[in-house]
Amino acid sequence: MENGYSSKSLPLDAPAGIRIRGPLSDPSLNRILSREALQFVADLEREFRPRVKFNLGCRREEQARYDSGELPGFDPATRELREGDWSCSKTPAVIADRRVEITGPVERKMIINALNSGAKVFMADFEDSLSPTWDNIVRGQKNLCDAVNRSISFEDKARNKHYKLNDKTAVLFVRPRGWHLQEAHIEIDGEPATGALIDFGLYYFHNHSSFRSKHDGYGPFFYLPKMQHSREAAVWNAVFDRAEERMAAPRGSIRATVLIETLPAVFQMHEILYELREHSAGLNCGRWDYIFSFVKTVRAHPDRLLPDRFQVGMTQHFLKSYTELLIKTCHRRGVHAMGGMAAQIPIRDDPAANDTAFELVRADKLREVKAGHDGTWAAHPGLIELVTKVFDDNMPRANQLHIKRDDVHVTEADLLQMPRGVRTLEGLRHNTRVGIQYLAAWLTGTGSVPLYNLMEDAATAEISRVQNWQWIKYGAVLDGEIVAVSVSKELFGRVVEEEIGRIEREVGKKRFESGRYREAAALFARQCTKEDLDDFLTLDAYRRIVKFVPALQARL
Structure with missing residues (x-):
């Protein structure tokens, strides 16, 4: 112990108003929480914390209305925007082809395997697939720094295996936490920091220059989760503008894909794209969170009980309507419409069951590519070859932005139709x-x-x-x-x-x-x-x- 600090804690020179409350046992992590990096995230926190709090309050007010009997719908006040003729900025060439993306937590071995998997994109996750322990958060930032700089490796002593990056790897995207999650281990001016700003800020500060030098001046790239309204996208857009300004980066070099994974957000897709139009890389069908949000949003409606989880598949009318409207919306605005997650994993000890699982994946991905999606997600490297073949066989171009889906006409009733099935x-x-x-x-x-x-x-x-x-x-x-x-x-x-x-x-x-x-x-x-x-x-x-x-x- 020295000057009141644990030998496992850091840093000694945090900027004024910042309190680091979490222990770190690995000295190599110290550089992640450098004075300059902490100042960068603190500046973002001080500027945008009031807007984050305001938006969370709006969420509570909107949910109270749903609890009183209302249901979400399209906003009449933004009808002209939805019907207007405008486009998002052109997609950078480096992410024009995203036919298969793999996702997973920011763990060292996972990052290497995912980047080497053959997928076009790896989404490194600080959100749903990561338990946000303090060590996981800070170590994850170091892992990503090493990945961007191609110095990442992993030694599995138990299996006597060494992992390192291939010459050709997937493009790295990062998903920060949602607006609702705090980072309790960092206090800024006496309050816990916003998890999303910590995840974004540390990653951007340490990697923006290296990333752009490798990707034709573009990046870093992000996935943005859990939004419910375009005003939340407007905060992200302002964060991106401020970060680019602070680091003298080109305006619009940051690009982000928004996960449409809440029921209120499906009625705000044009508005969300409009707010992020200089920084947009499209929308994604976050299907599992969308089902969760559907139940949560209508929680006070006893006539809206869902059937068993496994019966709520993508062919149910409300989910089919959601995905087709997302494709139509994205392609009208010139950005990618990404499909949902294949959660299956290889079943190594049962070939028959494995074949059945793979057929389910194949059918699901064929449905997506035929509908007009520009790419899709897989949870396991063992699925990449299968999913890639489905898209290669049915999507000869880098994407399907030319498919406008003018045949799609989705109403509020379509998006709110209850799924059919049994409860057991x-x-x-x-x-x-x-x-x-x-x-x-x-x-x-x-x-x-x-x-x-x-x-x-x-x-x-x-x-x-x-x-x-x-x-x-x-x-x-x-x-x-x-x-x-x-x-x-x-x-x-x-x-x-x-x-x-x-x-x-x-x-x-x-x-x-x-x-x-x-x-x-x-x-x-x-x-x-x-x-x-x-x-x-x-x-x-x-x-x-x-x-x-x-x-x-x-x-x-």
Whole structure:
């Protein structure tokens, strides 16, 4: 200990008003939180924090209206903008072909494998597939710096394998956290920092120059999550303008793709693109979060109970309408319309099951490319070859911006039509089993988890949570039972205990006892049975992974 600082803490020369509260055990991470980098993110925080807070307040007001009986719809005040003749800035050549993109957390080995996977783009994720422990956040920034500078490597001593980048790699995109998430380990003027500004600011500060030098003056590139209104996109656009100005970068060199993954945002797609038109790289169908948001938005409507999660597929009318409207909107404005995630992972010990899973992926991606998508997502390197072939066979050009989809006419009713299907006890059990196991992993620092041959992240865990909550809240009657059974807190309590027993048998007693499964089960059960639905599961869980160094004070 020196001058009141832990030997595992940093930095000693933080700018005025900044307090770093998290410990770092690796001295190589110190450069990420340099005085200059912290000053850059603090300046962004001080300028944009009021607008972020305002927008979060608007979200609460809008949800209150939905809870009172309203439903989202197109804004009459921006009709002229939706119908107007305007375009976004031309897509840079380096990202003109995005036919297959792979996503994953900012872990070192994952970054190398994803960049080497053969995909056109790798989206490195600080959001749904990352548990935002302090070490994961700062180490992830270092990993990305090393990747941009091509100095990244990884030594797997257990397998005696060395990982390094190939000569040809995917283009790197980064997804910062959503506006609603804070970074508790950094305080700026006495308040926790905005997670999105920390993720964006540190990455941009350290990598903007190197990135542009490799990509014809463009970049870095980003994915922007969880937005609900174009005013939130306007904040991002102002952040980009300010960052470019501060670093003397060309205006519009930053490009970002927005995930349309909330129900309110689907009615704001033209408006979102307009706000980001100099910085836009298109929109993406964030299908899993979109389903979660659908339930959350209509949570006060007892006549809108979803069927089992696996029956809410992309051929359901409300999802088909959403994807086709996104394609039409993007192509009208001259930017990419990206498809959704294939969450399947290879099943190595069961060839027949693996073939079935791959056929599902092939059919899903064929649907996307035929609809006019310019590219799509995969969760596992083992899917890249399959997905690439589907797009290569059906998309001879770099993209499909020329396909305008003038045949698509989507109404508010189309986007709000309820999906058809059944609600079953097995659906309740599966939601519970997945939710508990995902949370247990998240609490121990892992945010992307293979479960039952699918890659689960926070978005799919959220579907499990809100669907359980909805069924319990309104006593959904289960289909397929001999005697009519309604979902109640008592039934759910029994399901939780039975599924905990099943999880223990599946993972083994030793692993179960050393993990945080009981804690995760209690947290998940509480979230599913609350009178009022929390906006996000991770807001409650985040408090359980925050670790402070009490003695650490920045020099004021």
